[in-house]
Amino acid sequence: MKKLYYLLLLSVFFTTISCFEDLDDNIKPNSASNATIQDFIYRGLNYFYLYKADTPELANDAFASEETKSAFINSYGSPEAFFDYLKSDQDRFSILVADYIELENALGGVTLNNGMEYGLVLYPDGSGNVFGYVRYILPNTDAAAVALQRGDIFNTINGEQLTETNFRSLLSPDTYTIGLATYDGTSVTPTNVTIELTKTAYTENPVYLQRTIVVNGERIGYLMYNAFTRDFDPQLNAAFAQFQSEGIQHLVLDLRYNGGGSVETAVDLSAMITGQFNNQTFYTEEWNADRQEEFSAPGLFNTEISNGDAINSLNLSQVYILTTNRTASASELVINGLTPYIDVKQVGDDTTGKFQASFLLYDAPAPIFSRSQANLTHTYAMLPLVFKTLNATGNTDFIDGLVPDISLREDFANLGILGAENEPLLAAAIAEIATTRSPNYNFSVLKEVGDSNMGNLLEGVMVVD
Structure with missing residues (x-):
């Protein structure tokens, strides 16, 4: 039974995506009371929240009666204030949205x-x-x-x-x-x-740039990949087919601006890089104590992408991954998940430090919280953290990010051309692969305060498929 609920939840989530437009016609937003929305928030977090134990009011025995619980739920002036109160101090990434239609579009890679x-x-x-x-x-x-x-x-x-x-x-x-x-x-x-x-x-097609570079006789594949968007898995797989046909010996995977996305795509990408570890554990899951036995399931290396096409694998034993502090969630899952199996050389800056996964909860009955059964009087939804990932050797909780093997930040006065052999981060990787001289860089490091993804609802989110 424990896998049945999990598979049902995932099935409902993705089959309802194709029906969103039909359901939208029936939505009457803003007619629900705060009490209704806040009751949904409480039910969802009480059931699935990874850090449930950190908030005493989320405990199953927190209230002596339903009346006492209702009084607590209704004591907050807005759903946002209530959600913020229930969140753990450990949680930097759970989100509540007032318009889940916008969020659904973002999950498909559609933004303004x-x-x-x-x-x-x-x-x-x-x-x-x-x-x-x-x-x-x-x-x-x-x-x-x-x-x-x-x-x-x-x-x-x-x-x-x-x-x-x-x-x-x-x-x-x-x-x-x-x-x-x-x-x-x-x-x-x-x-x-x-x-x-x-x-x-x-x-946006996240497969942004692909090329093969030959340096000192070494054939180096370079791929800039900017989001783990499941709808573009075939394009990602095609890029690896191209690398196969060109006979690359090394791979530089550029995730410097990749804030994450689909867990399944992260597993598939890792299988494209390797291929020799089919059915071995890529990651394991840690849920809250109430859900661990029922829902926890390991992520395994596999041989097919989401549409059933065979994965084009390179069978590499080493990969170079370019990172910045913008590199998050599913990108970090690739780095952490591959590390027990092959030599992962990280080049650039420390990553974000996001090792938890989420899935979308609508105001609907537990345990599915599905779109098809959602309350049509409002469009609030949540992407709470529901489990954290551990690699095959148990590594997790890297809250300060994953530390590079070759530390190098971007110079805003000399960014270089993406994919060019002398672009600083790529040049550093090439120098290690082809034993060439890596340029010396001396520049002032400036503090970054934001970027073009500030308004992206899914920034830094790792989504269970």
């Missing part, structure tokens, strides 16, 4: 996007001013049409200087105008060039 993927850093002068740097440009977007490129710098929005207190509000509108600048490692200088950008609905 102008195509400029950027990071935000503080000026080096201590002024509190902020500048943005372009990480990469998404194809067929507004940013691509105006020829923005990686390494471009901007410091104003609609003529107003970005600061550590205003950058979120300035960058939130669907349309805004950036003011370009230069950064020489010391000073930010405006160029008086402005560019207007508009966000539209966009579906």
